[in-house]
Amino acid sequence: MSISPELLSSLSTIEEPATGRALGELGASFTLQSGVLTAYLGCFNRDWQGPLTEQIQQAGNLLGIAIDRVEIESSAPKYVESESNGLANVSAIIAVASGKGGVGKSATAANLALALAFDGARVGLVDADIYGPSVPIMLGAEGKTPASDDGKKMNPVQAHGIYCNSLGFIIDSDKAAVWRGPMASGALQQLLNDTIWPELDYLVVDMPPGTGDIQLTLAQKVPVSTALVVTTPQNLALSDARRGVDMFNQVSIPVCGVVENMSYYTCDACGHQNAIFGESGGDALAAETGVPVLGRLPLDPNIRADADAGNPTVIKSPDSDVANRYIAIARKVSAFLWSRFQASQSAVPIIEIE
Numbered sequence: 001m002s003i004s005p006e007l008l009s010s011l012s013t014i015e016e017p018a019t020g021r022a023l024g025e026l027g028a029s030f031t032l033q034s035g036v037l038t039a040y041l042g043c044f045n046r047d048w049q050g051p052l053t054e055q056i057q058q059a060g061n062l063l064g065i066a067i068d069r070v071e072i073e074s075s076a077p078k079y080v081e082s083e084s085n086g087l088a089n090v091s092a093i094i095a096v097a098s099g100k101g102g103v104g105k106s107a108t109a110a111n112l113a114l115a116l117a118f119d120g121a122r123v124g125l126v127d128a129d130i131y132g133p134s135v136p137i138m139l140g141a142e143g144k145t146p147a148s149d150d151g152k153k154m155n156p157v158q159a160h161g162i163y164c165n166s167l168g169f170i171i172d173s174d175k176a177a178v179w180r181g182p183m184a185s186g187a188l189q190q191l192l193n194d195t196i197w198p199e200l201d202y203l204v205v206d207m208p209p210g211t212g213d214i215q216l217t218l219a220q221k222v223p224v225s226t227a228l229v230v231t232t233p234q235n236l237a238l239s240d241a242r243r244g245v246d247m248f249n250q251v252s253i254p255v256c257g258v259v260e261n262m263s264y265y266t267c268d269a270c271g272h273q274n275a276i277f278g279e280s281g282g283d284a285l286a287a288e289t290g291v292p293v294l295g296r297l298p299l300d301p302n303i304r305a306d307a308d309a310g311n312p313t314v315i316k317s318p319d320s321d322v323a324n325r326y327i328a329i330a331r332k333v334s335a336f337l338w339s340r341f342q343a344s345q346s347a348v349p350i351i352e353i354e
């Protein structure tokens with residue numbers, strides 16, 4: 001049985017929570033067969049499935065249409081061109097960048113990748129931080145080597161349900177530290193293109209810190225779908241983050257948002273929150289650049305300890321406040337990519353030929 005226009009228009013008005021946009025506007029589609037209504041979405045959000053199912057059932061009830069079961073199927077919109085060398089199986093690439101080193105970019109990239117996977121997405125993580133690859137340690141995969149059947153292409157290493165590759169698996173990181181720009185950029189391209197990626201919704205790329213030539217070249221050579229900039233809230237870091245946003249603007253890569261890391265510290269003894277590095281820095285940056293703050297993470301010794309132990313907080317303590325913050329950020333990135341894709345599709349002018 002095909003879906004009635006009344007039911008379709010009612011379902012199209014349901015709002016996606018992260019963007020507040022209607023499913024119809026976002027390009028969701030629905031089928032109804034033998035009482036099973038399937039909703040096809042372009043974003044992932046495990047917690048929304050229950051409320052969405054209820055809304056769909058209600059829409060059916062109001063119209064007297066029997067819906068015995070609701071199924072929700074999500075897949076990321078296909079941003080990466082299928083002819084992209086080595087990346088044909090990847091739908092969207094998310095670059096995690098920072099204006100300067102040590103702000104928590106890698107910890108954010110790893111937890112973001114795991115949060116996307118927690119919601120049901122198929123995820124890969126590439127460690128492009130060639131000067132200090134930390135993904136192998138953070139995923140508890142140190143000492144593993146990507147297997148190769150033909151001596152040319154590598155199978156990614158699997159950890160915590162995601163696929164990853166890092167120069168840290170392949171070379172001595174002390175050697176990488178003295179590479180010149182073109183070598184570093186060549187190495188990343190090889191890492192991306194010579195890995196046999198399975199079908200992935202998202203490939204998260206942990207970029208090298210900074211906004212110099214290397215980063216610019218990488219941003220241009222990799223078909224990045226969106227970038228996320230990680231910063232700490234103090235002024236100096238923020239001005240670097242601003243340069244990060246500018247860099248992506250220069251190469252026309254949309255920045256989905258800023259993550260303010262080490263935003264505050266909660267005192268163990270009294271629970272008081274102290275904004276050690278200053279307050280509202282991310283908001284000021286957002287106001288200036290038009291790029292929203294997607295979330296704030298506390299300075300929390302567990303984030304470091306979990307990452308060092310190879311069990312990032314999203315895995316180690318999935319119910320914690322910190323894990324929920326990463327998951328909320330992941331949902332915003334996922335919804336951004338869906339919404340942006342739909343906008344870019346509708347922006348294509350329709351040319352009528354007489």
Ligand SMILES: Nc1ncnc2c1ncn2[C@@H]1O[C@H](COP(=O)(O)OP(=O)(O)OP(=O)(O)O)[C@@H](O)[C@H]1O
Pocket residue numbers: 098100101102103104105106107108129132134209261262297298299300301302303304305307308
């Ligand atoms: N919010 C946080 N609270 C406590 N520790 C954190 C937090 N975020 C990151 N860390 C820790 O701080 C250290 C630096 O973080 P990370 O390696 O993610 O930074 P980075 O920006 O990727 O650094 P680099 O540019 O050197 O690669 C790590 O030990 C990490 O576990």
